[in-house]
Amino acid sequence: MSGKAEIAAVDWGTTRLRVWLLDAAGTVLDERRSDDGMLTAQQKGFAAILERHLGDMGAERDLPVIVCGMAGARQGWVEAPYVDVPSLLDDILGAAVPVPGVGRNIRIVPGLAQRNPRTPDVMRGEETQLAGISHLVGSGSHLVCMPGTHSKWVIAEGGTISGFGTWATGEMFSVLAQHSILRHSIGDRPAAVAPTGQVFRDWCQEALFDADIGARLFGIRAASLLSGLGQEDAAAALSGLLIGAEIASATRRFGRRGAPVILVGSGPLGALYAEAMHLDGIAVEIADADAAVLAGLVAAARRNGMLPEGDAQ
Amino acid sequence: MSGKAEIAAVDWGTTRLRVWLLDAAGTVLDERRSDDGMLTAQQKGFAAILERHLGDMGAERDLPVIVCGMAGARQGWVEAPYVDVPSLLDDILGAAVPVPGVGRNIRIVPGLAQRNPRTPDVMRGEETQLAGISHLVGSGSHLVCMPGTHSKWVIAEGGTISGFGTWATGEMFSVLAQHSILRHSIGDRPAAVAPTGQVFRDWCQEALFDADIGARLFGIRAASLLSGLGQEDAAAALSGLLIGAEIASATRRFGRRGAPVILVGSGPLGALYAEAMHLDGIAVEIADADAAVLAGLVAAARRNGMLPEGDAQ
Numbered sequence: 069m070s071g072k073a074e075i076a077a078v079d080w081g082t083t084r085l086r087v088w089l090l091d092a093a094g095t096v097l098d099e100r101r102s103d104d105g106m107l108t109a110q111q112k113g114f115a116a117i118l119e120r121h122l123g124d125m126g127a128e129r130d131l132p133v134i135v136c137g138m139a140g141a142r143q144g145w146v147e148a149p150y151v152d153v154p155s156l157l158d159d160i161l162g163a164a165v166p167v168p169g170v171g172r173n174i175r176i177v178p179g180l181a182q183r184n185p186r187t188p189d190v191m192r193g194e195e196t197q198l199a200g201i202s203h204l205v206g207s208g209s210h211l212v213c214m215p216g217t218h219s220k221w222v223i224a225e226g227g228t229i230s231g232f233g234t235w236a237t238g239e240m241f242s243v244l245a246q247h248s249i250l251r252h253s254i255g256d257r258p259a260a261v262a263p264t265g266q267v268f269r270d271w272c273q274e275a276l277f278d279a280d281i282g283a284r285l286f287g288i289r290a291a292s293l294l295s296g297l298g299q300e301d302a303a304a305a306l307s308g309l310l311i312g313a314e315i316a317s318a319t320r321r322f323g324r325r326g327a328p329v330i331l332v333g334s335g336p337l338g339a340l341y342a343e344a345m346h347l348d349g350i351a352v353e354i355a356d357a358d359a360a361v362l363a364g365l366v367a368a369a370r371r372n373g374m375l376p377e378g379d380a381q
Numbered sequence: 382m383s384g385k386a387e388i389a390a391v392d393w394g395t396t397r398l399r400v401w402l403l404d405a406a407g408t409v410l411d412e413r414r415s416d417d418g419m420l421t422a423q424q425k426g427f428a429a430i431l432e433r434h435l436g437d438m439g440a441e442r443d444l445p446v447i448v449c450g451m452a453g454a455r456q457g458w459v460e461a462p463y464v465d466v467p468s469l470l471d472d473i474l475g476a477a478v479p480v481p482g483v484g485r486n487i488r489i490v491p492g493l494a495q496r497n498p499r500t501p502d503v504m505r506g507e508e509t510q511l512a513g514i515s516h517l518v519g520s521g522s523h524l525v526c527m528p529g530t531h532s533k534w535v536i537a538e539g540g541t542i543s544g545f546g547t548w549a550t551g552e553m554f555s556v557l558a559q560h561s562i563l564r565h566s567i568g569d570r571p572a573a574v575a576p577t578g579q580v581f582r583d584w585c586q587e588a589l590f591d592a593d594i595g596a597r598l599f600g601i602r603a604a605s606l607l608s609g610l611g612q613e614d615a616a617a618a619l620s621g622l623l624i625g626a627e628i629a630s631a632t633r634r635f636g637r638r639g640a641p642v643i644l645v646g647s648g649p650l651g652a653l654y655a656e657a658m659h660l661d662g663i664a665v666e667i668a669d670a671d672a673a674v675l676a677g678l679v680a681a682a683r684r685n686g687m688l689p690e691g692d693a694q
Contacts, residue, residue, distance in 0.1 A: 181603075183608075187600060188603040188608065234600075236562070237595065243557065243560045244556065248549065248556050274499070278633075279591075280593075281594050282548045282592065283630045286531055289503075290494075290495075290501040290502045293503055294463075310595070320591075320593075
């Protein structure tokens with residue numbers, strides 16, 4: 069059967085859309101990435117955008133489609149109501165919601181809600197990544213870190229997602245770098261931050277101690293004025309401060325567990341988190357984020373009878 | 382001599398300008414407030430703006446002028462180089478820098494720098510407020526809180542400013558409310574926050590516990606989605622979170638001292654800080670911020686021979 073598309077897998081985020089065509093074994097036959105995220109789709113229509121991409125890729129008119137991400141939000145395509153934690157990964161995938169009236173079998177994986185009044189939280193998309201690393205989190209007790217605009221930290225116990233938290237680290241970086249007084253220190257286009265830089269490490273180390281962002285933010289501006297901290301180093305300081313504070317805060321909330329933290333990340337951001345955890349003496353096991361979402365979509369397709377059970381990737 | 386202007390006092394901030402005419406006793410004869418802050422003056426000229434306001438107020442052509450604030454920054458009118466802490470309040474005022482070539486006796490009070498590599502910091506303007514509450518901080522050991530866009534916490538010991546820190550609480554509030562995902566929860570115009578509101582108190586209380594902003598920021602968004610937290614309450618939650626975290630962080634750094642914290646604030650913001658400190662069991666002595674800067678400018682004028690020594694307000 070290899071070579072024939074059996075399903076389309078879609079990761080539909082706020083600003084990005086990714087579409088893969090897969091064979092029955094979950095092997096990628098074709099892939100497209102575009103900026104047609106939820107914000108664009110709200111204007112142009114979700115069905116129209118999806119059909120255009122599928123058509124461009126030569127997908128058959130009855131190819132089923134499994135979707136995760138913001139397409140399932142209330143302001144998205146069809147609401148896939150949050151599944152409350154604690155919940156088994158398998159049950160989360162089984163709660164995928166069909167999209168009616170589109171002439172195709174399309175299902176959207178739901179997000180997760182944590183309705184604890186002291187730590188209310190939500191996720192959409194990361195639950196699919198978690199399902200995609202079930203070989204790592206399907207048994208035993210694990211702490212998972214998924215860095216990004218809104219980083220998620222997740223407790224998985226015996227295949228159950230028992231709790232999670234969000235640290236808006238990526239968003240704080242961009243908002244503070246662009247709109248606060250730090251823009252005078254960092255400049256119009258923040259420099260790429262290297263995990264090997266001493267300034268990143270120094271600011272990270274300080275924040276790892278007490279997770280205190282507020283006490284140190286203005287210090288970046290002061291260091292520019294008093295000791296000539298350059299733009300590249302100012303960006304590294306802000307990145308180190310925020311990532312160090314996130315790790316300190318999350319490990320304080322969830323404890324360090326026995327096993328290594330599973331870091332679902334790749335590229336430059338994953339490298340910064342890996343270095344920060346190394347500075348803090350945290351053992352890390354790295355999982356690729358793109359591979360995780362794809363494997364999770366395949367698992368969701370199988371769970372919903374859209375692909376034959378069996379062949380694990 | 383009462384009734385005759387002997388000096389003009391000017392608080393020249395980044396976005397605001399305030400000018401007072403004072404008699405020899407420091408009594409206010411006239412006052413103007415305008416938006417001609419440093420950012421405007423960089424375009425139109427500091428001398429031109431000041432002369433226009435003084436002319437409109439009927440000030441004589443040889444009236445001396447004492448200035449504090451951003452006019453003394455490098456990017457301001459004439460740089461009044463930072464005085465390093467620790468430093469005596471009296472010595473800070475004595476380091477006021479003359480503005481050359483303007484046909485008047487004009488002096489600018491310098492700001493303060495803390496050149497500790499772990500806690501670099503700067504202030505401009507607040508040093509004058511501190512001089513204006515010398516009856517409170519001139520002897521003994523005190524912790525002073527000056528809330529604002531960039532809140533300052535100051536240690537004063539026997540009339541010496543021995544150290545300080547900045548928490549960019551006001552700026553974080555406006556930047557996150559306007560530019561982060563929280564704008565969807567807070568709305569285009571953040572509601573005024575009342576210190577008596579339960580949501581303000583709840584979020585403040587949580588943050589007072591551990592100063593952890595990052596762990597809770599996204600929770601405001603999640604509470605909007607999961608439990609219908611309204612726009613007014615979302616603004617109150619963000620305010621409570623940031624102010625509570627500031628107080629926890631600053632008192633952790635400086636300790637609580639024996640005496641009450643001196644809170645230099647007035648109006649709605651001062652009331653929020655007073656309530657937050659009350660929640661934390663911190664005794665507070667309140668000083669009016671406007672009165673403080675004015676008294677500090679009078680003290681600076683006397684210290685620089687621009688007014689006769691003697692008559693304290």
